Amino acid sequence: MATTISTSLMKIFSILLFILNTIAIIPSFSCPSHDQKHALLHFKSTLTTTINSSSYQFLELKSWNLSSDCCSWERVNCDATKTHVIKLHLDGLVVPHPDIDPVFSNILAPLFQITSLKKLDISNNSLHGEIPGDGFVNLTELVHLEMQNNNFNGSIPRQLFWLTSLCYLDIGNNSLKGELGPEVGYLRNLTTLKLYDNNFEGRIPSQLFKLKSLQVLDLSMNFLVGKLGPEIVSLRNLTTLWLYDNYFKGQIPSQLFKLEALRVLDLSYNNFKGTLEPELGSLQNLTTLDLKRNYFHGPIPHQLFKLQSLKLLDLSDNILEGSLSPEVGKLQNLEFLLLKANSLWGKIPKEIGNLTKLRAFSLQKNNFSSGIPTSVVNLKKLEALDLSKNAFSMQIPHFIGKLPTMIWLDMSHNKFTGPIPLSIQNLSKIEVLRLHGNMLNGEIPTWIFEIKTLQALHVGGKEDKLTWNNTAKIVPRSSLKEISMSYCGISGQIPEWISSHKELTYLDLKGNDLEGSIPFWLSERDLEIIDLFDNKLNGSIPSHIFENTKLLHLDFSRNKFSGELPGNIGNAKGIVSLCLGGNAFSGNLPYSLSKLVNLIVFDIHGNNITGNLQDTLPQNPFLETLILRNNSLEGYIPINVSNLISLRILDLSHNRLTGSIPQEIAKFSRMIKTPDNTRSFFNSHPIRTSNLLNENQDFILNWKKSLQGLAIPSLGTHIMLDLSHNKISGKIPPSLGNLKALKELDISHNRISGNIPVSFGNLENIECLDLSYNEISGLIPQSLTKLGLLTLLDVSNNILTGKIPRGGQMDHMDELEYFENNSGLCGMQIKVSCLEDVSQPEGGEEEEEKQSWFLWEETTWVGFLVGFFLSISNMHGLVFGFC
Secondary structure (H helix, E strand, C coil): CHHHHHHHHHHHHHHHHHHHHHHHHCCCCCCCCHHHHHHHHHHHHHHHHHHHHHCCEECCCCCCCCCCCHHHCCCEEECCCCCCEEEEECCCCEECCCCCCCEEHHHHHHHHHCCCCCEEECCCCCEEEECCHHHHCCCCCCCEEECCCCEEEECCCHHHHHCCCCCEEECCCCEEEEECCHHHHHCCCCCEEECCCCEEEECCCHHHHHCCCCCEEECCCCEEEEECCHHHHHCCCCCEEECCCCEEEECCCHHHHHCCCCCEEECCCCEEEEECCHHHHHCCCCCEEECCCCEEEECCCHHHHHCCCCCEEECCCCEEEEECCHHHHHCCCCCEEECCCCEEEECCCHHHHHCCCCCEEECCCCEECCCCCHHHHHCCCCCEEECCCCCCCCECCHHHHHCCCCCEEECCCCCCEECCCHHHHHCCCCCEEECCCCEEEEECCHHHHHCCCCCEEEEECCCCEEECCCCCCCCCCCCCCEEEEECCCCEECCCHHHHHCCCCCEEECCCCEEEECCCHHHHCCCCCEEECCCCEEEECCCHHHHHCCCCCEEECCCCEEEEECCHHHHHCCCCCEEECCCCEEEECCCHHHHHCCCCCEEECCCCEECCEHHHHCCCCCCCCEEECCCCCCECECCHHHHHCCCCCEEECCCCCCECCCCHHHHHCHHHHCCCCHHHCHHHHCHHHHHCCHHHCCCEEEEECCEEEEECHHHHHHCCEEECCCCCCEEECCHHHHHCCCCCEEECCCCEEEECCCHHHHHCCCCCEEECCCCEEEECCCHHHHHCCCCCEEECCCCEEEEECCCCHHHHHCCCHHHCCCCCEEEEHHHCECCHHHCCCCCCCHHHHHHHHHHHHHHHHHHHHHHHHHHHHHHHHCCCCCCC
């Protein structure tokens, strides 16, 4: 009995022992920590509540629930023993939606309780507010942190730099600002640092160069300044350096060429200068070299062509010169060769045919003139060829049609002759064909419209002699998005066959003989650019054309349109440039013009626009060019003209304006500070990406007493204020001297009185100053000798007196007509001696002093008598033979 009980007990004990051992070796499938699970559920609850109240779209994290194991949840990873949550992949949870309340960074608070985290990704969530430094300081084990593509503002909190285990940090594409402090040096384990696309300013702190483990450094698209110093050599492990789109200057330090591990070097869109040093050839591992949009000059060093690993070489938009070396053919791994907008010349070397992997080749805007080598046919992978804006003068070679992968072909703005080659129809993948602005002749072939892949066709131009058969039967097989057939002799109404292209976004028919009215179908398309400049179209502008919210550029200048401008003009809210000059429009400017908040250029010169300027002046914050000349506007220049803070060009000439020049006109910030040509608003606008407005040369500006045709994007370099040919009176406000960026100031043909302000000597960029045909009196101030860029000064037909100043550019102002009808002027420039320049007779100092006193006294009395009799003559209506 006792034995049986003992045996039974032993069996029970064995079973219990087995169960215990089994429990011990089976891992727990419950969440590693109740606190961590609670924190995650708290985060989900906060997120759900916030999102639902804001009508955002978001991922609901359905697997996150109280009854399941959090290590099995989506976007959650635990360690091997499943005792801690170590990774959270929370990127892209929130999908932004316009016109709703923002989601702030305080929803992250529960996550900061999970102190075991090694990786946290909260990128792409549109989170607003400051980075919560007090929370991040708890995550001391964090190795990998991604916060890019949010809306964080403020500065980087100092607590973030206490996370000394960090190897990877990405805070790119936010709204952070301030200077990078020395604290960045605490992150000694960093291999990747990405701070791109923020608003950081100041210099790179020297402590950053102590991060010797750094492999990837991205500081691009900020406002960083200064020179790149020799300390860069400390980053021996660097493989990728992105510094593009900042304000760095100076030469590339030679120490950078010692970073042998470097694979990607992008210094584009800065102010670097100097020559390209031969030492560039020592960076043998480079696959990407991007130096575009800087100020590098001199030849391309042949050592650069030893970089056998290069896939992208972009030296565009610099001041490089010389020929393209045949050694370029050694870069046999090259896929992108971009050399546009330099001063390179000569011929394309035949060795270019060795680059059989080449996909894009651009020599745009250089001085190449010799033939295109037949070896180009070896480039069987070439997708884009841009030879535009050079000086090629032969026929377009037929072998261009033997490039089977060609998608983009631009040979515009050269001197190519002959017809459009038939071989182009063999380009079975061609999408963009730009042949305009040459000296081509013959008829535009109808087979072009049968190329099924073609999306953009640009032919014609002022120098071309291409013609179009108006009776041609067009059966379009392509769906063109861009049609440009300027100066091709197209007559009659706007061709109906164009309406069959349902996806049309760009239409340029300028310089033809089109007549009739605007067809209704034109407003049914989502056109972005409509250019009908210089035709014979008539009638009124149909109001429905301004219901197109995608419209960016509209040019109806130099036609025969009439009537009033539609009142709904303000509905085209996306419009950037609106050119209506040289027609017969009448009535007032519509009030809805001020709704065009994106408008940069508005030109309605040469019409019969009436009304008081103070009642109709459009108020658009981004307006850079406002041309109202040659109309019938009355009233005065209002004080609120100063609200147009972005103006670079204001032309109110040839109207009927009265009153005085308001001091507020001197508050135009873009006329005060010399603009940075690399960062004008126009260049940053989305329209820049299409690069289509660069082709328009039809904007007419009254510049330095002559009309000039300009491309609209170049208007930013023409900074002018023209108030001439009105009835403006009063004195010149001295505050106009603050407009230091002005290149032209014209207030001629008015009734302005008083003196020329001494402050005009501060107009350091002025090239043309026209004060003629007014009632300005007194001396020409000596301060004008400081104007080093002055090339035209017209002060004729005033009441000026005294000696014309000597020195600087004033010594070259010797056009007699620009000083005439100022009987009191004298000076070397007009070959009239001044009293003080009369040679002194021999005698001692006493005699000289007496003579000086006599001359002063005599001159004073003569001036007094002349003034006295002039006053009498004015009182009695007498006429004298002087001004």
